[in-house]
Amino acid sequence: MVYTDLYINGAWHKTDERFDVINPATEEVLASVASAGLSDADAALDAAEAAMAEWAARTPRQRSEVLRRAWELMTARLEEFAHLITLENGKARADAMGEATYAAEFFRWFAEEAVRADGLITHAPSSGARIIVQHKPAGLAVLITPWNYPAAMGTRKIAPALAAGCAVIIKPASETPLTMLALMPLLEEAGVPPGLVNVLPSRRTGALVDHMLHDPRVRVVSFTGSTGVGRTLLKGAADQVLKPAMELGGNAPVIVFEDADMDVAIEGTMLAKMRNLGEACTAANRIYVHEAIAPEFTRRLTAAMSALRVGDGTDPGVDVGPLVNASTRDKVAEFVADAVAKGATVECGGVVPDGKGYFYPPTVLSNVPEHADCVRDEIFGPVAALQTFSDQDDVIRRANDTEYGLVAYVFSGDMKRGLQVCERLDYGMVGLNRGLVSDPAAPFGGTKQSGLGREGGHEGMLEFMETQYISANW
Ligand code: NAP
Numbered sequence: 035m036v037y038t039d040l041y042i043n044g045a046w047h048k049t050d051e052r053f054d055v056i057n058p059a060t061e062e063v064l065a066s067v068a069s070a071g072l073s074d075a076d077a078a079l080d081a082a083e084a085a086m087a088e089w090a091a092r093t094p095r096q097r098s099e100v101l102r103r104a105w106e107l108m109t110a111r112l113e114e115f116a117h118l119i120t121l122e123n124g125k126a127r128a129d130a131m132g133e134a135t136y137a138a139e140f141f142r143w144f145a146e147e148a149v150r151a152d153g154l155i156t157h158a159p160s161s162g163a164r165i166i167v168q169h170k171p172a173g174l175a176v177l178i179t180p181w182n183y184p185a186a187m188g189t190r191k192i193a194p195a196l197a198a199g200c201a202v203i204i205k206p207a208s209e210t211p212l213t214m215l216a217l218m219p220l221l222e223e224a225g226v227p228p229g230l231v232n233v234l235p236s237r238r239t240g241a242l243v244d245h246m247l248h249d250p251r252v253r254v255v256s257f258t259g260s261t262g263v264g265r266t267l268l269k270g271a272a273d274q275v276l277k278p279a280m281e282l283g284g285n286a287p288v289i290v291f292e293d294a295d296m297d298v299a300i301e302g303t304m305l306a307k308m309r310n311l312g313e314a315c316t317a318a319n320r321i322y323v324h325e326a327i328a329p330e331f332t333r334r335l336t337a338a339m340s341a342l343r344v345g346d347g348t349d350p351g352v353d354v355g356p357l358v359n360a361s362t363r364d365k366v367a368e369f370v371a372d373a374v375a376k377g378a379t380v381e382c383g384g385v386v387p388d389g390k391g392y393f394y395p396p397t398v399l400s401n402v403p404e405h406a407d408c409v410r411d412e413i414f415g416p417v418a419a420l421q422t423f424s425d426q427d428d429v430i431r432r433a434n435d436t437e438y439g440l441v442a443y444v445f446s447g448d449m450k451r452g453l454q455v456c457e458r459l460d461y462g463m464v465g466l467n468r469g470l471v472s473d474p475a476a477p478f479g480g481t482k483q484s485g486l487g488r489e490g491g492h493e494g495m496l497e498f499m500e501t502q503y504i505s506a507n508w
Pocket of ligand 1: 178179180181182183187205206207208209236237239240243244258259260261263264266267280281282283284314315316412440484485
């Protein structure tokens, strides 16, 4: 069953205005979805306010058990969610199963964190008073999510918010609202009370979100998406001094040293580049290979990329589905054309196929010049852009030369060297001899213009909590 209406206070609401969700593999309309307006936002805020009072008063154990049940239910229905993710986003079945599993894990992790909201009691060194520090639910949270992970970017926010005792209103991306809507009956079944989680797809995104950010009941805005929209939201959040969590864009460097294990480096680079067909903020964007191993690395990476099968992601034999829409596909093609015009060599791929669907083939570019657009901006597609280096200090400088700081990857057979390089990289996360860093148990997030705050780990729940300090004499 596909859910296509607004979800407010535990009930489905139709609207006069609707918009189409397109299957990127076929370009056919998948569903017509309700588009929320300002009065719907007000109804969701009223419902969330009422639900939060009761939810925040429950014991952490009670909240934890609802989240644990959500994990169990979602884990039992991974195939169903994966199929829906593939239909609306395009990603291949294996990527969609990976996402659904990762998305469900946030419920389990935050079920465990819900009962570990620790505090502190200590003596004030000078006055002798007691310093008591505790964490309280921060208040209503507005969550805004992107299309590249329709399930996981939502659960990564919903689970910690509920664990902390907050109520939420989610604005999913317009390309992919169906997965988040489909999660709502599951949350009901898990025991989430009406009004605690509300979903408002909308085509009037800017006005809708701005309206909610100016409601005095809202205290948190948690956003995952582009740095440009993140800046707009930070400005909107400033009026009410909201607590912001911003997971923004990336421009991940991969550094492959001459002492790297070649099998590990190829496997890790493939994962960092091709997980989610490159439509990930964590995707390898600039691949720096030591010149001594560059010919072999290029040959082996090209062979691995050429072996991937492109097609409709619902076909289990397909490795690479279509990109999410025409503009994303066209932008990838422009990056390749720009790099080639500036001197890059196409090792494989690089040609948009004929026919329906927003497909782009796995592509390897070598000799990519430093001034190519794909070195400065997120490619967000299946294009591996290779450069070479000979000097360690120089490659660290080049890797850090970006306004982004989400994730970097380092491959070296020497752990001492590898860790020393990791520490010099100005990134919130580094994969050392690994092409995957995402883990619900670890703090995900970036430095510089890649964002503010962390999701997952112990830190994730604190984004939805306020610290209260009581100075006490007894
Ligand atoms: P986007 O264009 O920034 O959109 C993200 C969300 O923001 C969507 O729900 C979108 O709604 C909404 N939005 C757009 N304009 C808005 C406005 N003026 N006010 C409030 N909300 C607004 O990003 P995207 O293209 O979906 O996703 C790709 C970007 O997300 C990439 O830059 C990627 O690096 C980043 N990302 C970051 C992380 C991370 O954890 N750091 C994870 C995944 C993705 P509509 O769909 O209705 O426009």
